[in-house]
Amino acid sequence: QTAGIKIFTYDSYPITLGTGNVARIVVGDTGSTTIGSSTLGTSVVPLTVTPGTGSTANIQNWTNSAGTVLSYVDSAGSINIPTGQVYYLGGNVVLRGAFATSTWFGGRAGNTAAVSSSLTTGFGDGALISNASTGDANAAFGANACANVTGGDANTCIGYNSGLGITTGNYNTIIGANTTGLSSTLSNTVILADGLRFVRFKSDSTGAATIGTS
Numbered sequence: 001q002t003a004g005i006k007i008f009t010y011d012s013y014p015i016t017l018g019t020g021n022v023a024r025i026v027v028g029d030t031g032s033t034t035i036g037s038s039t040l041g042t043s044v045v046p047l048t049v050t051p052g053t054g055s056t057a058n059i060q061n062w063t064n065s066a067g068t069v070l071s072y073v074d075s076a077g078s079i080n081i082p083t084g085q086v087y088y089l090g091g092n093v094v095l096r097g098a099f100a101t102s103t104w105f106g107g108r109a110g111n112t113a114a115v116s117s118s119l120t121t122g123f124g125d126g127a128l129i130s131n132a133s134t135g136d137a138n139a140a141f142g143a144n145a146c147a148n149v150t151g152g153d154a155n156t157c158i159g160y161n162s163g164l165g166i167t168t169g170n171y172n173t174i175i176g177a178n179t180t181g182l183s184s185t186l187s188n189t190v191i192l193a194d195g196l197r198f199v200r201f202k203s204d205s206t207g208a209a210t211i212g213t214s
Helices: none
Strands: 015-019 022-027 033-039 060-063 069-073 086-088 093-099 102-105 121-123 139-141 156-158 173-175 190-193 199-203 209-211
Parallel strands (some): 102 121, 121 139, 139 156, 156 173, 173 190
Antiparallel strands (some): 022 033, 060 069, 086 093, 093 102
């Protein structure tokens, strides 16, 4: 058998199949089978997977049709997803992995086309949402941070709506919410703002520094 569901239990654990909280089929540890209806208590755990005593194998594997393991629960109970992605959309949270060495956390975080983007991290709704496969080593923390960056590299944006306007610019560090309207090609620039878009410190690509810019 190469496909389907295989169920094994160890020790004295029975196999119970049912709907809702009603057991329809119960197979005991001796092989005895009960078919009918019995109501399970509200405190009964619907599914418990228990390995054999001393087992070091994975507790559970999820495979494709060819039998390749895509994700698994190891013997210590850790969930491993080496080639997949985890989505939790109910609360606008998306955790993606396996985009090279990139990590996204937040609703609409990152660009789903950024498969080959590497060393890039986006935390927050819409963070780096436009980041394409050519934009590497970017880091965005906050909703919509670095949201316009498409192919720029090594940009760091911290704060809500920080770094907006930059698309292909590189090597910028932008700290402060609502730093918008920046040049699309802005590069090698450090900006420290107060959260209302007022820039309090700026160092441009030449190294020239300005303090108190509004």
